[in-house]
Amino acid sequence: MASIDITDVRKAYGSTKILHGVDLTIKDGEFVVLVGPSGCGKSTLLRMIAGLEDISSGEIRIGGKVVNDLDPKDRDIAMVFQSYALYPNLTVHRNIGFGLEMRKVDKATRDRAVHETAKLLQIENLLERKPGQLSGGQRQRVAIGRALVRNPKIFLFDEPLSNLDAKLRMEMRTELKRLHQLTKTTVVYVTHDQIEAMTLATRIAVMRNGRIEQLDTPETIYNRPATLYVATFVGAPPMNLLSATAGEGGVRIDGTDIPVPVPGLENAPPGRRLVLGIRPEAIGTSGQGLPLAARCEVAELTGPELVVTATIGSQRLVATLPASAKVQAGDEIALSADPTLFHVFDAETEQRLN
CATH class of the missing domain: 2.40.50.140 (Nucleic acid-binding proteins)
Incomplete structure (x- = not known):
């Protein structure tokens, strides 16, 4: 099981409170999007799930197991960041397979996994190129491939499309939706773009000032916003x-x-x-x-x-x-x-x- 249970999670830096008792249950195979403006706590919450931030209080469970004190490498998660963070001196093939290489996976198994992932992402013809020879959309596919090749329990995405232009963002949204339908892996996705949230999510958590304002399906968030804030945040043009x-x-x-x-x-x-x-x-x-x-x-x-x-x-x-x-x-x-x-x-x- 790759469910995530977040119970009364709080985060503070000294006297500055960032998260104020967040409760969230994500079912196995769900695509949950955390959406909200800058400073609402969505990226902080994602980093706490990943183990990159300590929690001040509360509990996070992955697959029923408390992970509060587990290192990121022991949580069986893969994360894709806003920046591609590719190794410029390595080929696409080695960039995708680098994590497996560090885990001492044998070359034959590693090559097979890289080729299967590249086929899924439709970048098989790019495996021998280096990042400098790729477009922004191609680089982001490589970054996603590096996460995908590990076959983790959970994918975490931190605004992965914000560096792309409007046309590429639309194309990559379609690709991410297709990948989730194929892999059925649990996904937690952070964005400030309500169009991304509406098109990708099975459920949306609209965040405001360190709290979840409303958690529901895109249809309900749009058709029955629970608060004025949710009503104005979702919809273009706004309500x-x-x-x-x-x-x-x-x-x-x-x-x-x-x-x-x-x-x-x-x-x-x-x-x-x-x-x-x-x-x-x-x-x-x-x-x-x-x-x-x-x-x-x-x-x-x-x-x-x-x-x-x-x-x-x-x-x-x-x-x-x-x-x-x-x-x-x-x-x-x-x-x-x-x-x-x-x-x-x-x-x-x-x-x-x-």
Whole structure:
């Protein structure tokens, strides 16, 4: 079993607290992504799983075995870093097989493992080249191959695609997804990119200030964010957040006279301060649903869609419309949205209500 159990793990440097009692269970074969902004503690948590950082308190188990005091080499994990960290004087073949070479694995077995790994990563034709002769994407494949060839229980990835350009990142995301489907190995992956998290993960842990804000499937994280923070972090363009107040007949968006009949909030006490969340893609011009009279400020054609930034009342919102929509800056536009797709949060606690 390659499960990971993290129980009340804390990390502090002197009086500075980094992790505040993290609890996380990762099942055998899962692809769990730790996502959050810089400084939220995600890389620290990953390094503690790897044994590169000591934990201040709590417990980490790998396959049911407590590993708090085990050296990294004894944890049967492999880690891929943001930097490729390849040996420039060695060929791709020797870079991939270097770990096996250090473990005194015989040459025939080592060569066979390297060739099988290179075939899996589709870099068989690069084995005799040196890192200086490779592109960024090829170097990252070699770094992944060096981890893969060991056949570890767990793979740890620390922002491995952040040095690549947008096109290569997309290609490597596909490769990582394919590799996980083939190997079924447990993966813990750290990133600040919510697109990587959504496309790769079986479950996502959204982190904030040393705590896990929400842990769930990508679908649930996107469709039912538990807090305002999760709602704004996941989604591109991000969710619209409109200040609103509970009142007679529904939720009233500040600066408008529109009562919004949000299911589940019929009995909210009048005057309660709320935040109404609307995904840009939930807004259209079909006229079906709640009418939203708005004024276009900016219209940006991205190719497949038109991203419109508009004002509703005294507040701003973004809508993604079909590319064929005829909208220009300054136009008065009749938008509409389905109230059942709205997300409502308490303005004070920032917790989801509906």
